[in-house]
Amino acid sequence: xxxxPQDGTAPLAEGDAxxxxxxxxxxxxxxxxxxxxxxTGAEPTLVVVTKFFPAADAAALVDLGITDIGENRDQxxxxxxxxxxxxxxxxxxxxxxxQLQSNKAASVxxxxxxxxxxxxxxxxxxxxxxxxxxxxxxxxxxxxxxxxDDEGRGGVLPDALPALAERVAGSDVLDLRGVMAVAxxxxxxxxxxxxxxxxHERLLRDHPEATWRSAGMSGDLEAALVHGATHVRVGSAxxxxxxxxR
Ligand SMILES: *Cc1c(COP(=O)(O)O)cnc(C)c1O
Numbered sequence: 258x259x260x261x262p263q264d265g266t267a268p269l270a271e272g273d274a275x276x277x278x279x280x281x282x283x284x285x286x287x288x289x290x291x292x293x294x295x296x297t298g299a300e301p302t303l304v305v306v307t308k309f310f311p312a313a314d315a316a317a318l319v320d321l322g323i324t325d326i327g328e329n330r331d332q333x334x335x336x337x338x339x340x341x342x343x344x345x346x347x348x349x350x351x352x353x354x355x356q357l358q359s360n361k362a363a364s365v366x367x368x369x370x371x372x373x374x375x376x377x378x379x380x381x382x383x384x385x386x387x388x389x390x391x392x393x394x395x396x397x398x399x400x401x402x403x404x405x406d407d408e409g410r411g412g413v414l415p416d417a418l419p420a421l422a423e424r425v426a427g428s429d430v431l432d433l434r435g436v437m438a439v440a441x442x443x444x445x446x447x448x449x450x451x452x453x454x455x456x457h458e459r460l461l462r463d464h465p466e467a468t469w470r471s472a473g474m475s476g477d478l479e480a481a482l483v484h485g486a487t488h489v490r491v492g493s494a495x496x497x498x499x500x501x502x503r
Contacts (some may be wrong), residue, residue, distance in 0.1 A: 283317050289493050306496075352371040359380055375421075385429075400438065401456060426467075450486070
């Protein structure tokens with residue numbers, strides 16, 4: 258800082274202009290997404306997926322009224338949430354939506370409020386340990402594998418869902434809130450979300466408290482809302498195209 262340029266005002270003004278431009282862009286995209294949702298008549302929780310985008314974008318979204326953000330990589334999420342906390346922009350709920358390794362569970366348990374991608378007992382046990390260490394409770398969604406062919410997107414097979422739900426429901430630090438799914442690549446999202454709705458209805462008989470159904474992304478949120486999604490997870494429609502996976 259000692260070597261700050263004499264003409265430091267120009268770059269600062271440029272930064273401000275860029276921030277203002279980005280904020281307007283996000284506001285507009287958010288409005289378009291809210292309109293898409295409104296057309297369906299549903300009133301889901303909008304989880305904005307900020308993965309690959311900077312904390313400044315997430316902060317702008319919080320300023321625009323967003324209460325829920327989603328992240329899928331532990332390191333990136335941990336740093337981003339810390340930055341949001343420092344600037345007073347922590348959203349009400351941070352959702353972890355990515356495939357979870359048990360060695361990352363302790364870290365995720367420190368900053369996530371909701372873990373949407375729980376798909377095996379090993380992760381449940383690791384999250385419990387992490388939650389106890391952090392003295393926090395976590396909301397849990399069970400990710401269901403609707404493809405059933407191990408596409409690599411994670412998820413518990415429908416047959417194993419009831420047992421996994423029992424395991425989470427019996428936890429003293431995790432709260433079973435519902436289910437999450439991603440429509441299989443190249444498949445019909447409508448059929449996939451109908452299947453999810455059916456599996457969820459059956460789960461609700463034993464776990465009436467597990468009312469959340471997280472389904473639908475930028476490309477298929479309308480189909481998910483037709484089938485009763487309570488949470489949609491929208492990234493690119495609001496933030497723009499992500500850079501290629503690093
Ligand atoms: C990235 C991601 C999303 C958001 O996807 P978009 O198509 O960008 O809206 C939703 N859910 C999960 C699990 C994701 O990994």
